[in-house]
Amino acid sequence: MDASLVAAVETGLAAAADPAKAPDMQRYMKSDMPFFGVAKPQRAALVKALFQAHPIADRTTWVDTMAALWREATHREQRYVALDLAGHKPYQRWQDVDLLPLYEEFIVTGAWWDYVDEVASRRVGPLLRQDPDTIAPRLRTWAKDDDRWKRRTSIICQLAAKQATDTDLLTDTIEANIDDPDFFLRKGIGWALREYAKTEPGWVRHFVDTHPGLSPLSRREALKHLAQ
Structure with missing residues (x-):
């Protein structure tokens, strides 16, 4: 060092x-x-x-x-x-996939939104776009992890992806957490959907309509900038 x-x-x-x-x-x-x-x-x-x-x-x-x-x-x-x-x-x-264990350490030991959101959207997200075959399976595992911050990361890591968003991954990570009452997970779901709605509003509207189990918080955030 x-x-x-x-x-x-x-x-x-x-x-x-x-x-x-x-x-x-x-x-x-x-x-x-x-x-x-x-x-x-x-x-x-x-x-x-x-x-x-x-x-x-x-x-x-x-x-x-x-x-x-x-x-x-x-x-x-x-x-x-x-x-x-x-x-x-x-x-x-x-930057490459070998950094994922270090970023995972930052997420788990940081364990609060100021650290986690930075790592998720600006570090893990770019790694996903760089090597989706390696990172996407890891994120699907994180989506079911006991650690809520790894789960939040799996949901919000594509905030900046726009047209490059992997909607199958987004769907899988949200569905894995849709019933969880945790505020940060519910807020993260809504945030991820709200950001993607700027790129594909129709996709987000359909997702919300076909997922009645979304919490009111997630639903409200997802539709925030769409016509109600």
Whole structure:
């Protein structure tokens, strides 16, 4: 890993910390892990400078550095930076299906929407489109997993897919969770359908009409921008 980058992230976040904001941020996110109190715009500026100052030369170092930022985090923003590093444009050539176990770790140990939604839509989703034969079967397994965040990921990972949406996969992951009362699953189902309705409103309308078991929340979200 790039130990100098990991250390610089902690030092930079500590220097930018706002102790007055930190408790409110922690309370809003219902987080056991404390915050430094660094808002997203300030974090983005810091990350840009640090990533420029500490370029990573190889894939192994990049992966190990992401993992270290995540696993060694004492404050929530350090894990946000791990996700920022995962999405850093110069390193996108290293994205491949071998990253799925690490992203799965982020999902399971992060276990909250701020982490999970980022990983699902911006990391797992692109991997699905890159190698559907490998990733789609894994997502069908995740859709029935005991972990609700893996299940949510399987449902919302295609938010940005538009015309490339695998509707069979979307159907399978929703149907596997349609009876679950969990708020985050019901909200995720509605969100996934609402986004796809921007591309194929007729498909979504038909799906809703033929799935009376959808919760009122999922149905309302799915039809939010369609004529009632």
